[in-house]
Amino acid sequence: MRRSLALIALALPACVAPPAPLGTPHPAASPTKAVGAATPTAPPAWRRLADIPTPRSEVAAAVYQQDKVYVIGGFGGPDRVERYDAVTGRWDRIADLPHGVDHAMSAAVFGIQTSGDEGVYVFGGYAGSATARSFRLDVSTGRWSEIAPMPSPRAAGAAVAINTKIYIVGGADGSRLISPTYEYDVTTRGWRTLSAIPTPRDHLAAVELNGRVCAVAGRRLSSSANLATLECFLPQTDRWEKLADAPTPRGGVGSAAWNGRIYLIGGEQPLGTFREVEIYDERTGAWSRGPDLPTPRHGIGVAAVGGTSGVPRGAILVLTGGPTPGGSQTAVCEALDVR
Secondary structure, three states: OOOOEOOOOOOOOOOOOOOOOOOOOOOOOOOOOOOOOOOOOOOOOEEEOOOOOOOEEOOEEEEEOOOEEEEEOOEOOOOOEEEEEOOOOEEEEEOOOOOOOEOOEEEEEOOOOOOOOOEEEEEOOEEOEEOOOEEEEEOOOOEEEEEOOOOOOOEOOEEEEEOOEEEEEOOEOOOOEOOOEEEEEOOOOEEEEEOOOOOOOEOOEEEEEOOEEEEEOOEOOOOOOEOOOEEEEEOOOOEEEEEOOOOOOOEOOEEEEEOOEEEEEOOEEOOEEOOOEEEEEOOOOEEEEOOOOOOOOEOOEEEEEOOOOOOOOEEEEEEOOEOOOOOOOEOOEEEEEEO
16 A cells, blocks of 8 residues: 655764664664574664755655655755665755745655656745745656645645645644645646644644544644644545544654554654654554654654565654754654564
8 A cells, every 4th residue: 555645954963883774673682592482573673774965854755656755845955855765775866846945745646547647746835934836746857847836825734645636734824824624636736625624733744544634743833832633634525533642742743654553753842852752553543652763853754665675664764853942953864663
C-alpha cells in the first residue's frame, strides 16, 4: 500500500559514527544465548543517518516511491530542495523551488492507475506572509512548474495524498487559523473546499491511515497553546471523526504512519523541544510510548520509507529541524526501524 505524507541557521557540530544505511541493525551487545533458546527480538532503536547538506527547520517533506524523501524549503534554505535516497543512504540536491518558503505543505503522488500528474507537490507556506502559490516537481525531468493556487493563503498546515487527491488540513494565514479542508485533484488540476477541521490549529502533522486523513497535535498560533488532538477526515463522506488524544500536547511536530500505527515525533514548547515519541495503534485505539528521539527538535521532516526491494524493512525518518525553540537549525537526521 502506498503511504503518503505529509505531511511543514545554526548547524550544531557533532562527533558521530559514520551513518548506517537503512536496513542496518543498530549496534548492540550480543547476549549469551542458551542452545535451543529462542532468539530475542531486539527493541526498536534509533540510528544516525547522513547529515542533510543544508541544515534547516520548518521544512516540508514528501516521500516518492516509498524510498526517496524530498525535504523542501524552510528556515536556512527557503528555496532549497534536497532528496534523501533510503537505498543508498545519500543526499543529493534537486532544482530549487521557484520561490522561497518556510512552513509549506508537501505530498507526493505516484503509482496511480489513472491519468494524472504524478510528482512532488508543494503548497503555500510563508514567503514574508502566507501564500496560496503551489508547485509541482516532475520527478522525471527534475523541473518545477506552478499549478493552480490554493483557494486562500495558508501555511503551517499539513498535506496528505490519497490516490489522485491531495488534502490540505489545518494551518494559518499568519494571524488567523484556517479551518476548511482543501482538496486538489491531480487529474482535473482543480480545487474543492470540504468540511472544516473540528479543532482548527497550525503546526500540526497529518498522515494517511486506511484511506483517512488523520491530523494530530498542533497548536493555536502559539507554542504555549499546544494541543494533543487526533481527528481523522473521511473523504468518502466529507466528515471528521474524533479519536483518542495523544498523551503529550505539542506543536511543531512531525508524523508518519506505518502498519496501522501513527508515530508522533518532536515538537516545541516555550521551554524546549520534545524527545517523546508516541505511537497510536488503530487496532486498539490506544497510544503507547516509543523510544525517545535522540536529538529532540521541531519543524522537522518526518517520513516513513520501506516496503521496496531496495528497502524491504520499514523505517521512520526524522530529518533536520530546530533543536531549540524558534528558528534554530541542525543537520542531524535519524531513523527508527519499525515492523
